[in-house]
Amino acid sequence: MVASRVGAGKKQDVEEKWEEIGFHKPLGQFWWNYLLTIIMALASLIFTSVLIPNFILPFPETFGYYSVATAFFTLLFTILNNGTSDVVTRYISEHAVDNPRKTLEYIRFFIWFQMITGLVQVTGIALFSLYLMPDNLSYMKWVFIIYSTIQFPGMLTVYQGCLNGFQRFDKSNMLQIFQTALIQPLVLIGCVLVFKNLGAMYPGYGEMMGSLIGYVIGNYLDDFITFSISAKMFAPVLKKIGYSLRDTLIPRVSMDVVKNALFFGTKMMVTGMLYQLVHFFVNIMIINWVPQYGTILGIYGIAKSICDITLMQLP
Numbered sequence: 001m002v003a004s005r006v007g008a009g010k011k012q013d014v015e016e017k018w019e020e021i022g023f024h025k026p027l028g029q030f031w032w033n034y035l036l037t038i039i040m041a042l043a044s045l046i047f048t049s050v051l052i053p054n055f056i057l058p059f060p061e062t063f064g065y066y067s068v069a070t071a072f073f074t075l076l077f078t079i080l081n082n083g084t085s086d087v088v089t090r091y092i093s094e095h096a097v098d099n100p101r102k103t104l105e106y107i108r109f110f111i112w113f114q115m116i117t118g119l120v121q122v123t124g125i126a127l128f129s130l131y132l133m134p135d136n137l138s139y140m141k142w143v144f145i146i147y148s149t150i151q152f153p154g155m156l157t158v159y160q161g162c163l164n165g166f167q168r169f170d171k172s173n174m175l176q177i178f179q180t181a182l183i184q185p186l187v188l189i190g191c192v193l194v195f196k197n198l199g200a201m202y203p204g205y206g207e208m209m210g211s212l213i214g215y216v217i218g219n220y221l222d223d224f225i226t227f228s229i230s231a232k233m234f235a236p237v238l239k240k241i242g243y244s245l246r247d248t249l250i251p252r253v254s255m256d257v258v259k260n261a262l263f264f265g266t267k268m269m270v271t272g273m274l275y276q277l278v279h280f281f282v283n284i285m286i287i288n289w290v291p292q293y294g295t296i297l298g299i300y301g302i303a304k305s306i307c308d309i310t311l312m313q314l315p
Contacts, residue, residue: 029169036177041309043181048305051185057192059208062215064298069140069147069216071283073125075276077151080117083268084110085161087261092165100241105257107162107248111155113261118154136288139209146216156223158248159230163237171233178229184222191218 057063088110095102125148129141137144163172191214199210235245287293 025167025169029173032170032173036173040177040180043185045306045309047185048302048309051189053302056189057196057211057215059211060298060302061208061295062212062298063301064294064296065140065143065212066147066215066219067297067301068283068287068294069143071279072144073148075273075280076121076125078269078273078276080121080151081114081154081269082117082262083265083272084113084261085157086268087265088158088161089165090264091260092162093167096166096241100243102257103165103241104243104247105253106261107158108250109253109257109261110158110161111248112251112253114154114158115152118152121151121154122148143212143216146213146220150220150223156227157230159227159234159245162234163230166237168233168237171237175226175230175233179222179226183225183229184219187222187225188215188218191215191221 087106091106092103095106126145129144129148133141133144160172160175163169163175192211193214195210195214195217196207197210199205199207199213202210231245238244238248290296
């Protein structure tokens with residue numbers, strides 16, 4: 001009994017010292033990120049260079065077609081998201097200590113803004129894919145529709161962003177390593193293998209198209225798992241300021257928060273929109289002018305991902 005009280009007291013003392021302003025936070029973050037970066041590099045090297053091409057996904061076109069889909073919609077997603085992901089970190093960091101109520105409102109704004117605009121995006125992309133898709137992209141119809149679902153509910157990264165806003169980089173970085181080195185690879189492997197076998201059963205689709213659909217779905221499903229873990233990690237942080245996860249889902253936000261979030265988000269969105277605009281038109285031209293662009297892009301992507309591991313910057 002006495003020992004447990006002493007241990008609890010020491011733990012509370014450590015947490016109080018951690019909250020003090022000082023160099024210990026960035027220094028601790030550096031060494032923690034250093035270890036995680038090395039682990040992620042090794043896991044990524046094994047996954048990319050050994051497991052994927054030899055046992056899981058021997059079709060480089062899968063990565064190429066997925067890259068085509070992401071490039072096609074990045075500009076649209078950037079505009080409609082309106083930079084709100086930066087709003088979470090920006091304003092939560094500002095109000096986390098002195099005004100927890102305001103912090104909660106910014107979290108609510110992000111959640112509901114993403115859910116509403118995400119529903120509009122998914123509906124619009126589905127209608128475009130079904131009725132207005134160009135003939136040279138007809139093979140990508142269902143890939144576009146499935147890929148667009150990542151925008152709904154669209155707020156699956158909210159609690160991870162909140163951890164950064166509250167400067168809980170220990171939890172945020174641990175979540176990142178879990179997602180990159182464990183959750184995402186396992187989910188992708190499972191989805192790809194299942195849908196590759198389903199594609200083999202239906203020659204009209206084939207193994208490659210089945211693998212592509214499984215790859216797209218896997219990239220969507222792993223976000224839900226990460227969201228659940230981030231919610232569990234963020235709940236104790238939120239409890240310290242007197243709120244629960246349920247409070248973040250209540251659609252009640254002041255007009256002042258809406259104005260600040262939209263104004264700041266728009267400024268952040270405009271800064272990155274020019275690059276995305278140029279990138280969009282370049283991809284449209286390449287898709288129309290380069291035969292088998294998906295295959296070329298897939299092979300290039302695999303080689304680049306392996307080379308990038310050696311160029312990974314340490315914190």
